[in-house]
Amino acid sequence: MKRRKRMLELLEDEIREHLERETQDNIDRGMSPEDARYAALCKFGSVRRVKEQTHDVWSLTFLEQFLQDILFGVRMLGRSPSVTIAAILAIALGVGINVGIFSVMNGLALRLLPVPRAREVLSISQILQFHGRGNRDIRNNAGYVSWSEYRDYRDHNHVFSGLAAYEPEAQATLAGGSSRQILGTLASCNYFDVLEEHPALGRSFIDADCSTPGGNAVAVLSEAMWRNQFGADPAIIGKPIVLNRTPFTVIGVAHSGFVGTELFPSDFWIPVTMQSVLEPGWNLLAKDNASWLAMLGRTRPGFTIDEVRADLDVIAQRMNHRYPGRSVSLAVRTARFFSSPEERQFLIPVSSVILAAFALVLLIACTNVTNLLLARASVRQKEMALRLSLGAARGRLIRQLLTESLLLSLAGGILGSVIACCLFGPLVRFVISHLPSDFPPMALNAAPDLHVLLYALLLTLGTGIAFGMIPALQSTRADLNGSLKGDGTYPVSGKGSGRFLLKALVGSQVAVCMVLLLAAGLLLRGLYYAQTVDPGFEIKGVAASFLNLRQQGYDQPHATQFVRQFTEKLHGLPGVTAVAQAENAPLARDLSEDGFMLPGQSDRIPIEYNHVTPGYFSLLGISIARGRNFTSAETHAAPSIIVTESTAQRLWPKRDPLGKILLDSQGHQHIVIGVAQDAQVSHLGESTSNYLYYPFGPEDNARSYVLIRYGASFGDTAKSMTVAAHSMDRNLAINVTQMEDYLELWRAPSRIVAGLSGSLGILALLLCSIGVYGMVSFSVSRSVREIGIRLALGADKRTVVRHVLWQAMKPVLMGGAVGVILCGLVSNLLTSMMFGIGAHDPVAFIFVPCFLLSIAVLATLLPALRAMDVDPAVTLRCE
């Protein structure tokens, strides 16, 4: 810009000069000085326009310079195609996997709901705080609201054209369908109107459908359900379907693109007022203190999100007056798959860790490219020095070099992004369709959109600048005299800052690689441990079947009757030696917890609990160490509990736990009648956490696990169990699981993370060893003369190789140490997935660094050995 200003000043001088000459000419012709000046100005035309036009000519110059830079850059890149291709591939790989993972994250967390004008649809969550004691019945998500709260918000707000509420993921069994449960939505009757999703067939809900609780058994089906279960019957409208033993009349079929507003697609929608019909004996509509409905509102045109918040806050404040013990604040956000605070609290750290891990790989790839460019830059040092000494501005040269690296990164970034966009969509679909069978399909859209494009662009530009800046700065800061005279060779142990940079980069690569590999190593160790660990109970030969009878339309008496008959039938099955029931099956990832108190103390002790029948302990081989087992006469009314050994020790150290009293959060007294052996029944790898057992009561039959010990093959047992259940209820949804499969629930996340970080780590290792190899071979090839001199002066070949090796290993060792320390600091994040081995497992922390170092030594040794082939006679003569 400074240059521009100077040029403009010069132009003004020139014009002034011109006008003076012309005026003088006119005066010489006999004009008066005033006339002469006027005539000169007339003849010249508008001075301002002339300046503008000239300025335009210059601007074009700048644009043309840029174009020149690009053309020159392309030529330079074309001159060393192998370096160029290697760099482009490295960047494509790095950017590609980052863009890919981001498109998945984007589909999960950033995409708006797939409904018309989704930007207007807001999600409203409550954040409840209790002053002192208080609790709330939380069904799905603590941010959800109760029916009465919803009606309060709906009827008293001034900012929404409509506010809908729905219970997502309500499970139901469809009579005549497969025995798998289907997911549906219990929706307020304005649901479809608020979302502006009009059914493809039939009608959606009208207000009358919600007028009487339990009175309007109507349903809207999803397009997929209509197609798969009803053969796309065009006359489906008006026909009945049976959900959880209750007939519903189909009134509509949703649009094929609409599967609800949750990650897991909805198969059907019924009015929310039908809740107690779908789940008998369980009237949520009447419960004012329950979180079970999600809220979505469509803002009236012209209202900002802050105005919406303010308006709803007034309603929340009124609510706080009504319930003095608690206070409600609201979280209002544009609706996405994950918009409640609870979900975001989980999603944001997890996704940032994943994105960071992927970004680390990109960083390594970048570092390699930087190394390549640095190596090339030192070859081009002479060119740069020549240009600088001929008067080229340093800024201009940096611009030229940055243009080159941006060209590289753009080529790599575009290639990577295109591949990622083509690959990750099918990949995600593949993964989703190969998830465990009891996992519902997901409506995850990983297709690229504006966010993904922006991310890819940002990443690409950032990459280009990141790896281009250092070599650009480096090579334009040449010592002109030296570079012009010299032949471009350096001593092996050169102190040049370029050499230092190269080493620092390799060191950081090793550090990053170490972190990724160590994480993978720790997780793999955890997996191995989980595979070999003894859970403390007999896990083989046990089958579990989860019966959620309440969700299948059973009330409690029916459920009790059903379970009694069912267990009788199971006892009669061949090979079945024991049958028991429990509220939570061991390791099934279902858990209940309560805060207990010792009499006379005010601290609440969190203890997990389970309701079990007397047969539970013997079936699982958990022995009662002291006291007695439950009797079959004991139910919820009995005050008996059984605690585990570690719990007893923690609560009553060195005293006899039998007969001791515990108070639950409701204040009921419970008496310890027995002590059971420790077992990992709730968390894999943890057997000593607090745990106690209650006796099983008839209430538990509505939702319980039936466990059997079998002698025959699992397949036959599962089949006969299913047959037994279906002989009583043809439409019952039942699945039978081998108890060992529950271990998989625990291992799966760690397997996924270990796989992810392992493959990233291997990728990093590959890139990293290329980096080390490149650094060493570069420095050997550049110091052939020095090696030659050393050899000629009588140095031992082995000493030379050792010298080269040591020079190369220094940055590797330092980077490795930094990586180990870093991983030691962050590995606590992984503890929840490691099942009992510590976050600083010595085996992983010794084995992985050794492995990495040996790879590094290998990568160093190959080029270093070439130093031994140096013939002093040849190298010294080629001067």
Add this chain to the structure above:
Amino acid sequence: MLPRMSTKEELEKIELLQGTLDLLILRTLQLGPLHGHAIVKAIEFRSDEVLQVEQGSLYPALHRLIKRKWISVEEGTSENNRRAKFYALTALGKKQLRIETTKWERLAAAIAQILRPADSEGR
């Protein structure tokens, strides 16, 4: 891109268009380096004052020619000892002048050929 063809009596001043001005500047500088004012004066003088350059338009044209590397510029002192910028033809500019001159002559000849029969019919 042509100055309108007409006789001296019909019109006192002929407007110059861009392409022509470039050609005229190059031709003028063939005689030797000149400063801006001298270039306009030379053009006016050599055309018997028929071609009147709007003097201001000279400067964008000069810079355009510099950018194309057809002319170069350097500081110097003028005949009356004043500091001025002198413009000179470069080797590239000389080559361009030859090309442009040939092009111009062919164009002028072609147009003259078209116009001639029209003139005789008019008589």
